[in-house]
Amino acid sequence: xxxxxxxxxxxxxxxxxxxxxxxxxxxxxxxxxxxxxxxxxxxxxxxxxxxxxxxxxxxxxxxxxxxxxxxxxxxxxxxxxxxxxxxxxxxxxxxxxxxxxxxxxxxxxxxxxxxxxxxxxxxxxxxxxxxxxxxxxxxxxxxxxxxxxxxxxxxxxxxxxxxxxxxxxxxxxxxxxxxxxxxxxxxxxxxxxxxxxxxxxxxxxxxxxxxxxxxxxxxxxxxxxxxxxxxxxxxxxx
Numbered sequence: 001x002x003x004x005x006x007x008x009x010x011x012x013x014x015x016x017x018x019x020x021x022x023x024x025x026x027x028x029x030x031x032x033x034x035x036x037x038x039x040x041x042x043x044x045x046x047x048x049x050x051x052x053x054x055x056x057x058x059x060x061x062x063x064x065x066x067x068x069x070x071x072x073x074x075x076x077x078x079x080x081x082x083x084x085x086x087x088x089x090x091x092x093x094x095x096x097x098x099x100x101x102x103x104x105x106x107x108x109x110x111x112x113x114x115x116x117x118x119x120x121x122x123x124x125x126x127x128x129x130x131x132x133x134x135x136x137x138x139x140x141x142x143x144x145x146x147x148x149x150x151x152x153x154x155x156x157x158x159x160x161x162x163x164x165x166x167x168x169x170x171x172x173x174x175x176x177x178x179x180x181x182x183x184x185x186x187x188x189x190x191x192x193x194x195x196x197x198x199x200x201x202x203x204x205x206x207x208x209x210x211x212x213x214x215x216x217x218x219x220x221x222x223x224x225x226x227x228x229x230x231x232x233x234x235x236x237x238x
């Protein structure tokens with residue numbers, strides 16, 4: 001527990017108070033320093049469409065793979081952060097991202113509509129989720145974005161990203177909340193947690209009209225230190 005508190009403190013004091021480029025450098029150093037405790041898991045680089053819109057409340061809603069990444073950003077700092085992150089992810093055998101997933105939807109009743117994007121196949125988390133990172137392109141929308149996770153007990157847990165009120169690309173990252181702390185010893189081969197998609201809640205403050213948001217390079221850092229004990233190679237499945 002003390003070990004985890006130290007690492008949580010490190011992130012609280014360093015990673016979330018710096019620029020996107022600094023946070024990428026810091027994360028690379030952090031994983032290099034603790035290779036046996038933390039592992040990176042790619043959720044999706046969005047080179048293909050592995051999602052569907054669940055029960056869409058609007059006829060005008062579509063998911064589409066496009067050739068658009070932060071490398072095309074006019075903001076040089078964001079472009080550089082993505083370039084460095086590509087190099088950093090290459091050490092984890094992740095191919096360079098050339099495409100992204102665009103979600104196109106129409107808001108006719110602001111505040112009353114919500115959209116859910118679900119993966120076509122289950123995406124299990126291989127460990128105890130500690131940190132998430134995702135690039136998002138927005139055009140100054142007030143709609144709220146959430147990441148959706150589920151447990152094996154089918155309990156849904158949402159992580160609030162917040163309003164998509166920025167212009168252009170942005171790397172959003174954060175630590176998983178305390179209610180993700182539980183992980184049974186049985187969770188050795190198939191994940192106890194799984195990523196179950198995105199949830200968008202429209203805002204009463206927003207204007208009616210068309211929205212276009214884009215997702216790229218989504219990964220999590222998992223804490224696997226719970227496996228480092230004598231006899232951990234023996235499955236606890238009896």
